[in-house]
Amino acid sequence: MHIIAVGLNHRSAPVEIRERVSVPEDALEAVLSAFRNTRTLLESVIVSTCNRTEVYAVVGSARAGRDYLRTWFARRGGDEAARHLYIHEDQEAARHLMRVASGLDSLVLGETQILGQVRDAYLAAEAAGNTGALLNQLFRRAIRVGKRAQAEAGIGQNPVSVSYAAVQLVRKVFGDLRGKRVLVVGAGKMSRLTAQHLFAAGIAQMQVCNRTLARAEALAAVFGATPLPWTALEDGLAQADVVISSTGAEGFVIGADMARRALARRGRRPVVVVDIAVPRDVDPAVGELGQVYLYDIDDLEGVVAANLAERERLAREVERMIAEALREYGHWLAEQEVVPLIAAIRARGEAIQASVMDSIGRKMPGLSDRERELLQKHTMSIVNQLLRDPVKNMKELAISGEAPLDVFARVFGVTDEDLRRHRDAALWPEAEAGAGGGLSELVRHWGDALRRDGRPRDADAPGALRPALR
Amino acid sequence: MANARLLYDAFIALYALSVVLFFVDAVHPRRALNRSALALLFTSFVLETVFFLDRLQTSGAVPVLTSFDALSLVAWMILAVTLVVDAFFRVHLVLFMANLTGFAMAAFAVFRPMGAVYHAPEGDLLYLHIGFALLSYTAFAFAFVFSLMYLIEHRFLREKRWNRWHFRSPPLDVLERLAYRSIILGLPLLLVAMVLGTIWGKLTVGRFVYLDPKLFSTTLLWGMYGVSLLLRVRSGWSGPRLVGYNVVCFSAVIVNLVVVGSFSLFHRV
Numbered sequence: 001m002h003i004i005a006v007g008l009n010h011r012s013a014p015v016e017i018r019e020r021v022s023v024p025e026d027a028l029e030a031v032l033s034a035f036r037n038t039r040t041l042l043e044s045v046i047v048s049t050c051n052r053t054e055v056y057a058v059v060g061s062a063r064a065g066r067d068y069l070r071t072w073f074a075r076r077g078g079d080e081a082a083r084h085l086y087i088h089e090d091q092e093a094a095r096h097l098m099r100v101a102s103g104l105d106s107l108v109l110g111e112t113q114i115l116g117q118v119r120d121a122y123l124a125a126e127a128a129g130n131t132g133a134l135l136n137q138l139f140r141r142a143i144r145v146g147k148r149a150q151a152e153a154g155i156g157q158n159p160v161s162v163s164y165a166a167v168q169l170v171r172k173v174f175g176d177l178r179g180k181r182v183l184v185v186g187a188g189k190m191s192r193l194t195a196q197h198l199f200a201a202g203i204a205q206m207q208v209c210n211r212t213l214a215r216a217e218a219l220a221a222v223f224g225a226t227p228l229p230w231t232a233l234e235d236g237l238a239q240a241d242v243v244i245s246s247t248g249a250e251g252f253v254i255g256a257d258m259a260r261r262a263l264a265r266r267g268r269r270p271v272v273v274v275d276i277a278v279p280r281d282v283d284p285a286v287g288e289l290g291q292v293y294l295y296d297i298d299d300l301e302g303v304v305a306a307n308l309a310e311r312e313r314l315a316r317e318v319e320r321m322i323a324e325a326l327r328e329y330g331h332w333l334a335e336q337e338v339v340p341l342i343a344a345i346r347a348r349g350e351a352i353q354a355s356v357m358d359s360i361g362r363k364m365p366g367l368s369d370r371e372r373e374l375l376q377k378h379t380m381s382i383v384n385q386l387l388r389d390p391v392k393n394m395k396e397l398a399i400s401g402e403a404p405l406d407v408f409a410r411v412f413g414v415t416d417e418d419l420r421r422h423r424d425a426a427l428w429p430e431a432e433a434g435a436g437g438g439l440s441e442l443v444r445h446w447g448d449a450l451r452r453d454g455r456p457r458d459a460d461a462p463g464a465l466r467p468a469l470r
Numbered sequence: 471m472a473n474a475r476l477l478y479d480a481f482i483a484l485y486a487l488s489v490v491l492f493f494v495d496a497v498h499p500r501r502a503l504n505r506s507a508l509a510l511l512f513t514s515f516v517l518e519t520v521f522f523l524d525r526l527q528t529s530g531a532v533p534v535l536t537s538f539d540a541l542s543l544v545a546w547m548i549l550a551v552t553l554v555v556d557a558f559f560r561v562h563l564v565l566f567m568a569n570l571t572g573f574a575m576a577a578f579a580v581f582r583p584m585g586a587v588y589h590a591p592e593g594d595l596l597y598l599h600i601g602f603a604l605l606s607y608t609a610f611a612f613a614f615v616f617s618l619m620y621l622i623e624h625r626f627l628r629e630k631r632w633n634r635w636h637f638r639s640p641p642l643d644v645l646e647r648l649a650y651r652s653i654i655l656g657l658p659l660l661l662v663a664m665v666l667g668t669i670w671g672k673l674t675v676g677r678f679v680y681l682d683p684k685l686f687s688t689t690l691l692w693g694m695y696g697v698s699l700l701l702r703v704r705s706g707w708s709g710p711r712l713v714g715y716n717v718v719c720f721s722a723v724i725v726n727l728v729v730v731g732s733f734s735l736f737h738r739v
Contacts, residue, residue: 158637169627171641172623172627172636172639172641172642173627173641173642173643174641174642174643175640175641175642175643175644176643267705267706267707268705268706268707268708268709268712269705269706269707270642270707270709287628290709290710290711291709293627293628295630299630302630302632303632306632306633306636306637307632310637313499317501
């Protein structure tokens with residue numbers, strides 16, 4: 001079986017192609033259903049956002065899977081769409097998904113929104129019954145890596161937009177913005193955007209000052225702020241902890257003298273002045289005054305550039321997290337490969353034990369229940385003890401990749417048919433009623449066998465492990 | 471004695487290595503580097519603790535009476551506080567700066583006589599006096615660290631330099647508040663130490679000793695921090711000047727601890 005990722009994104013395809021192949025929310029169920037009903041795709045998840053449409057699938061044959069998905073994309077977006085596709089297989093497909101979930105493959109490096117989109121895509125596919133053991137594990141691990149990228153590496157913490165960079169600078173001075181007062185000078189689009197970010201950051205009081213009072217009132221109404229007439233600008237300056245200025249004025253609207261007078265009224269408390277206007281609203285000499293932290297648009301762009309560089313540095317850290325997660329996923333996959341083999345060997349042992357018990361039953365019909373129980377227990381114990389070390393070593397050798405599994409299969413006389421049956425039971429929980437899949441399936445199987453040792457099922461306390469499983 | 475020296479040298483070496491790794495981590499952040507530095511810091515803390523316990527056992531006296539002890543104990547307290555705080559929060563640069571200060575004190579202590587053992591009359595009161603004084607010095611050391619960090623961050627914000635320090639340093643507001651709170655903590659501790667010391671002097675000598683230079687300098691030091699506190703309470707914010715003044719105050723702490731003690735009748739050991 002193989003994992004493949006086929007799709008296109010903002011780097012590989014222009015928007016007119018992306019919009020054609022994207023899967024809107026209301027069409028998702030139908031597409032998932034079509035994927036579920038084909039024999040080519042064993043498991044599938046569709047990640048479709050404004051910047052990418054990707055299908056992650058588990059396929060029996062990589063070639064058949066590639067062809068099927070290439071055709072699917074071509075049907076949605078035309079032959080041209082197929083030319084913009086990228087295809088990743090196995091480890092590269094898993095790595096790609098983890099990079100996507102961590103925001104490393106996004107238009108804005110480290111953005112956080114994609115993690116939610118990947119999670120939603122996975123949950124939708126899982127709810128529709130399109131996922132099995134392989135994609136369940138892969139997506140859960142990818143989402144975990146995405147969360148670590150945000151929480152531990154903090155890749156999305158440093159803002160990359162000018163308006164949000166202003167908030168970052170304000171926070172560098174004041175930390176917690178609750179209780180701080182903001183003066184917005186000018187009622188333009190940038191003022192509105194920055195005010196919006198400041199409000200989201202917890203600013204409590206806001207005043208809006210504009211040459212046209214009506215526009216100030218209109219913007220103030222949006223944020224529940226207080227409008228100020230243009231003549232009261234100096235008063236507003238004296239009270240504010242943060243000043244956001246973005247007017248269309250030709251000259252400086254906040255001069256050094258006005259700022260000096262206003263600052264004299266506010267004591268030693270600092271003030272952050274963010275001048276987003278071009279031409280500038282605030283005289284650069286204001287920045288020379290004590291306790292004033294003055295930033296213009298170039299400074300904010302400098303912050304954005306530094307933040308981007310920091311995100312790139314953090315991306316390297318996230319790549320290490322991804323490598324670690326891939327290694328763990330590889331181990332898990334190796335375990336999954338060995339599980340059917342162990343289960344098959346185990347089943348052979350149990351079959352031999354059951355046949356021996358039948359033979360004893362026929363040859364010694366006078367055995368009491370107690371004697372039969374004792375024989376059952378001891379013959380099962382022989383099987384357990386014989387298989388314990390080989391099973392343990394097989395698992396270790398499979399994970400380390402030191403020995404090919406087919407050698408073990410031949411040594412124990414396990415046929416391909418046996419393996420296929422047990423693999424289906426391990427990887428496709430739906431395929432066999434009550435099967436848990438993976439190692440849990442093996443443990444359950446083993447537990448059942450041990451319970452057949454002759455002791456009643458409820459002889460042990462609930463949850464207590466038999467010696468062989470401890 | 472030789473063992474104690476060896477222990478202290480090992481502590482200093484590990485402490486130095488840890489501070490260097492923290493510095494490299496501050497310039498080129500690496501998780502592995504940070505973890506190694508932290509492990510070394512913890513090891514040096516354990517070594518210093520063992521050193522003090524060994525000293526306590528061999529000398530039979532609580533090792534707080536010499537200037538060597540005082541400096542290394544303040545370093546030990548800085549280590550303890552930063553390790554505990556770092557276990558709960560990620561304090562990055564604070565950890566580095568505080569331990570740089572702690573290391574400087576521990577390294578300076580090397581130049582003071584280490585083996586001196588002094589058995590004082592009315593020992594319990596004296597231990598309390600010194601204990602409170604050292605706690606206040608530790609609080610002032612933290613006020614110094616936060617103030618210094620404030621000044622550096624303030625400078626970078628004014629000069630518009632968006633470097634690693636900018637990304638890792640706490641906001642100015644937080645640094646200012648922590649420096650202020652450290653002084654609030656240190657000031658009453660120092661006052662209690664002064665009162666206890668005066669009482670100990672009266673009990674030992676039989677009269678109040680007014681003319682000791684240490685008494686003058688410590689009162690002056692207390693007044694200096696008092697002025698800082700007063701100005702901060704009045705304005706609600708310490709600007710860079712007042713924060714700079716806190717740094718000067720801490721220099722006075724060091725002078726008081728190391729230099730003035732040599733001229734004192736009671737603090738000469």
